[in-house]
Amino acid sequence: MPIRDPFKLELALNSTFRVKICRKCGAKNAWTAERCRRCKSRNLRPKRYKK
């Protein structure tokens, strides 16, 4: 379902893309996480929205 309201769209994107992905095991982590909660690796990348 496409979201047409730009404010709601921004909220949705913020909650969806404010995560960090582990490069090693691919687990989702909290935005504030320093290391992976599954494999304890520090090899995290932010998942960001690209236009």
Ligand SMILES: [Zn+2]
């Ligand atoms: Zn990991």
